[in-house]
Amino acid sequence: MLKNQSFVAIVAGALGVAICATAAAQTGGDAALVKTWKQAGAAKVAIASTPPYAFVSPSGEPQGYLIEVSQEVLKGLGVPKLTAVVTTWDAMIPGLQARQYDFLPGGMNITAARCQVVAFTVPVTAQQDALYVKPGNPKKLTGYASAAKNADARVAVLAGSSQEAYATKQNVPAGQLMRVPDIQSGIAAVTGGRADAFIVGQFSVAEPEKKGVERVVDLTSPAVGIALAFRKEDAATRDAFDVQINGLKANGTMKKLYVDKYGFNNWDLLARTNKATDIVPDCK
Missing domain, CATH: 3.40.190.10 (Periplasmic binding protein-like II)
Structure with a gap:
C-alpha cells in the first residue's frame, strides 16, 4: 500500500510540475521580456512596409495580418498593445540586436542564415x-x-x-x-x-x-515560412509566443485571419507547418 501511495504521490507531483510549467509558458511567467512589456504597457516592434503583412495606416496605426497575429498573442500574454517603427529589411536584424525594438513581426522568412542570429517562432504563413x-x-x-x-x-x-x-x-x-x-x-x-x-x-x-x-x-521554389523573430537571448519569450500561436491555430482564430480576412488560400499547408524546423531543419 505504501508503495502504491508513494507512486501516486510521485505521479501527482510530476503532473503538478507539468501543469505549472505549462501555465508559466502560457503566461510568459519565466520570460523577463514579457514582464517588461506588462510594466510598460506595450511591446515595441519594427516593420517594413509590406502589406498585407505589416504596414502603417495613414493615421499612424500598425496594421496587417502579422500585426493582428502579434496583437492576439500579446493579448493572450496579458500585454495590452504594441507600438511599431518602420525600417528597411536590411536594418531589421541589426536594430533588433541593438535593442532598438523587442521583436520583428514584419514578414521575415525563416532562413538558415537568419536562424543563426535570431530565434524564430513557429511559422505564421507558408508560401512559395x-x-x-x-x-x-x-x-x-x-x-x-x-x-x-x-x-x-x-x-x-x-x-x-x-x-x-x-x-x-x-x-x-x-x-x-x-x-x-x-x-x-x-x-x-x-x-x-x-x-x-x-x-x-x-x-x-x-x-x-x-x-x-x-x-x-515559381512552382519550383522551395516552400518558405514567415515567423516572428526574437533575439536569441529572448528564447523564453519566443517559447511563450509559440504556445499562444499554436493555441490560435487550434481555436480557429488564426484561420479566420489567414483565410477569411486576408484571403490566403493555402491553410492546409500552414496547418501542417508547426515549427521552424519544418522550414529549416536545423533552425533553433
Whole structure:
C-alpha cells in the first residue's frame, strides 16, 4: 500500500510540475521580456512596409495580418498593445540586436542564415515565391531559373531579403538584380519599365491586378515560412509566443485571419507547418 501511495504521490507531483510549467509558458511567467512589456504597457516592434503583412495606416496605426497575429498573442500574454517603427529589411536584424525594438513581426522568412542570429517562432504563413510582371508577362518568365537564363531580364528584389539571397544562389547574375527598399518600390520598378519582374512571396502583393501587375508563382521554389523573430537571448519569450500561436491555430482564430480576412488560400499547408524546423531543419 505504501508503495502504491508513494507512486501516486510521485505521479501527482510530476503532473503538478507539468501543469505549472505549462501555465508559466502560457503566461510568459519565466520570460523577463514579457514582464517588461506588462510594466510598460506595450511591446515595441519594427516593420517594413509590406502589406498585407505589416504596414502603417495613414493615421499612424500598425496594421496587417502579422500585426493582428502579434496583437492576439500579446493579448493572450496579458500585454495590452504594441507600438511599431518602420525600417528597411536590411536594418531589421541589426536594430533588433541593438535593442532598438523587442521583436520583428514584419514578414521575415525563416532562413538558415537568419536562424543563426535570431530565434524564430513557429511559422505564421507558408508560401512559395512569385514573380510580379507586367500583364501578359512579356519576357515569359516563370521563376528564378528562367530569369537566370535570360540575360535581358531585370529582376527587382527587396534589399536584404531571402529572395535576394536565393536569386544569387540560383545564378541570377548580380548585374540583373535591382535592390529596392520596399514592396511598393518593387511594383513601381516593374510598372515603370525599370524591371521585368519583382520577386517576393506569393501573398506579399494583395490584388496585384489593381496595381498593374500579374502574379506568376515559381512552382519550383522551395516552400518558405514567415515567423516572428526574437533575439536569441529572448528564447523564453519566443517559447511563450509559440504556445499562444499554436493555441490560435487550434481555436480557429488564426484561420479566420489567414483565410477569411486576408484571403490566403493555402491553410492546409500552414496547418501542417508547426515549427521552424519544418522550414529549416536545423533552425533553433
